[in-house]
Amino acid sequence: MRVGVLYSRIRKDEKLLLNELRERDHEVEKIDVRKERFGLESTTAAVDDLDIVVDRCLSTSRSLYATRFIDSYGVPVVNSPETGDVCADKAKNSLALAEADVPTPATEVAFTTEAALEAIEEFGYPCVLKPVTGSWGRLMAKIDSRNAAEAILEHKETLGHYEHKVFYVQEFVDKPGRDIRVLAVDGEPIAAMTRSSDHWLTNAAKGGETASFDLDERAIELVEKASDAVGGGMLGVDLMEVGGEDSGEYTVHEVNHTVEFKALDSATEVDVPAKVVDWLEAKAAALADGAVSEVDA
Template sequence: MRIGLLTRNRKAWCSQQLIRSFKNRGVDVACFSFGDIVARVGLKPSASAGDIDLLTGLDGILVRPIGRGSLEEIIFRLNLLQKLARSGLTVINSPSSIERAADKYNTLAILSEHGINVPRTVVTENVARAMSAFKEFGEDVIVKPIFGSRGIGAARISNYDVAERVFRTLRFQRQILYIQEYIWHGTSDIRAFVVGDNVAGAMRRVSDSWKTNISKGARAEPLSLSQEIEKLAIKTAKAIGCEIAGVDLIDEGGKVTVLEINSQPGWRGLQTVTDKSISDTIADYVISRSR
């Protein structure tokens, strides 16, 4: 069996963990990035990376992660993954789920349609409507880019004049206004790492500020989830179509709210607070799903 590891950096910690786990299971790993891939129409092979025909030379592809890029680059990457999936190659996560999870508005809309509790959120191109939402949410909101991760570009705003200035500046730059109520969480939240039909591990992320991203300096603490929260995390991943996902939640005295879902989550912080190998769990799952 040969698995393709689609990664920006094969030397990254998560990539190295996955390579080790696959090799320990006798699986050959081919590492490449989107920049290594050549797609062809009317020619063969229809997609290759170096000397590897992606459709005949691989049993599956694990996307880790899709990476940053221009709108054109991201659309091409997703369309390329769609082509591979249509041709019968196992792609994890599916390109459609990656696309859904990448858009914060789309993610919350889908989760809400599935009866999952999410923060009250207003998305608009109109500054006046954004200011109305700011007041409706008690003049304490989180403003985020629709596309983005690791807390980059997110800001907490609790001043009317600052909010108006920020909203006008964002619209001048032709950005969508994404305004979310700030839910007090004691500078901590929960990350549940879903693989298939199970939660492979969980942690409490504790920070000195409202941002609880490990990449922003938050620390991981071990956490045992209740059965209710485990089921909710799995339901969240399935609603978006993710087979592997990081689900971020807060528990307000029994009221659990899903904040976000990451379709290509890292687990370095999580691995420090669990004895279970996350990369082994991922490798076992990918092997079981590949042709």
């Protein structure tokens, strides 16, 4: 298989993936998107003969545009630009989950500080204010009082990029000190872990402690539905337990499209990069079969 890897930064995640691909003797074309140009009909990137391209861009904006252009050239790319578009925006993400009847925290979007304050007061305290784009728990605010709400909204309005004036207000879910990260490929879980912290943010990037987690049937069902809701692909599905630890009831708060997996690889017994490459091989083989079928027809 000839695999293109879109990147701008080789982290441990990309290194694990590249090593696994090379160990299986796949041809790897590393594509540093910082050095390439993307035209309406072609690109300087060497994508023509690739069986599949994997997006590993750390920058969301680069990820969205690069995958959109590569898709336009007829080169298969995972994740698809459509999936990226939904996952990169928390408001679109929440809408997609709700439309698919996946339980997700109650959320409202408002465009002025006055309307946002109304939403916050209706949710009651504490509630959560998040940027619609962003990651690793950055700029997330747990709002405990009206005074705090007014101050945060004023700061966002005064200092923020226009996207920070899209106020994404969400109910605070009283999770049991942990949330659950599931890595799934087209809805099938590869590995799962909990991320625990005394802080309300439990992201691994924020220092949350990780531990392997066994998914029950309900969680597996929700992961599949959440994946379908955003268009499938290799995804990080984040769930919180509702009603206490091991309650068996969940809410899905987010689906991530350029998922990091080094923490999962360390926290679980699963060889995560091997599973990812298994999926890429199957995906490329299915695409090749489809192409042959089209020629035969």
